[in-house]
Amino acid sequence: MPCPYKTDMISIEGNIGAGKSTLCRQLRAGGFCTFEEPVVDWTVQGEDGTSHNVLTAFYRNPVKYACMFQQLVLRTRVEQAKEWKSKRGFVERCVHSDRLFGAMQYRLGNMDPVEYGSYLYQFRQAVQDMPTPIVGHIYLKTSVDTCLTRITKREREGEQGITRSYLSLLEEEHESWLGGLSNVLVLDGEKQMHLHDLRSAVASFESSLK
Template structure:
């Protein structure tokens, strides 16, 4: 595993490769011990992954829940995307996020591998929380269904690299059930809107991200989490579900919930629900109290 990380993933420093290998090995052993333990099961808390295009508003969405929704502060743990880890790798403080955007063909495979590793680390770091609901910014599934697909189609990741990625993605996910959410929250907006918001936030690494790239990411999110006009490849609408499942949904969100399925869908997220929220309008929640109240009720 150490040799693989150094030769194929591109993690140069041996001590980094060894620490990642040890971490993954210990995580798998802990999960297996937990599942085989005779201890009485504890009440399972829910994990939802917040998905969406670059600059759709995921961080703002999570910050408002954490900072402005007093009723939820003791109930919800917010786990933001580990961007800081991507911007500071190793003793030389290498910014792999910046390197990926600057030279995607050189760093796409290395970056996507490291993204996966940091998501595993992040899940383990937050797994001991006591709050009943955990909201995580993105997931290993959006990595695979959206971003890895995008770099592969752009020829930034070749056939050998994506084959290697898939060869360990499935067994690692299958052995770490904590990575599998109870549901997804898809924040949906047009690529044009996301591009405008990206220009406003001015994250230095994203200076070269084009509207065409955002369009491709949008289409991949749509095919994964939202039904198409042709009937919805990969999702089931509530109207297609058994009555007992439909009856568990609040009326206010019943028309916004879809259930993932399909041969292209990872087996671990078959029939997992996805709540789709419209993030197209730019609402000033600090001034428009009525809009803020209406939007919160949709959750």
């Protein structure tokens, strides 16, 4: 079924626990097309059929699995984009925010120069492979304390080891990246907007991108 609203792809960005998935669901309830992160594709199967959650493995041993996980995320992001086809709407994170995570893993020492070089090659390829460009970003600005509280409450597999310092670094990276762009709509991630207000803000933002 075609989407009732016409727009180019806009990514929803923010820290872990900022409320991105919640915003996706709210936008979908308002009639917009949305695509949440392809987390189900981050589970892989071994030759014997055993399933392995790569995100969980990464959190348990980031030095060993950071490069593997970040490259997997890039690939699944491109595969998800093929589902967009003629649709227009909103997607939870994008290859550009994926690069932010990759750069941070290198900064933290979880990737060596060779691994990071390989990752950057995969990133550039992923950008070329994307069938639809990202023309704007919605940034959910949420405090580190709120993010940490939400992460603790939702008890997602693999997130138990996320620390306040890690979230603070991610916040810095998001501010550095999105703060320098003009095609960004900043929303208060501390509270959920009423659907009418959200639709109005998004429609105005869409118009500004034309």
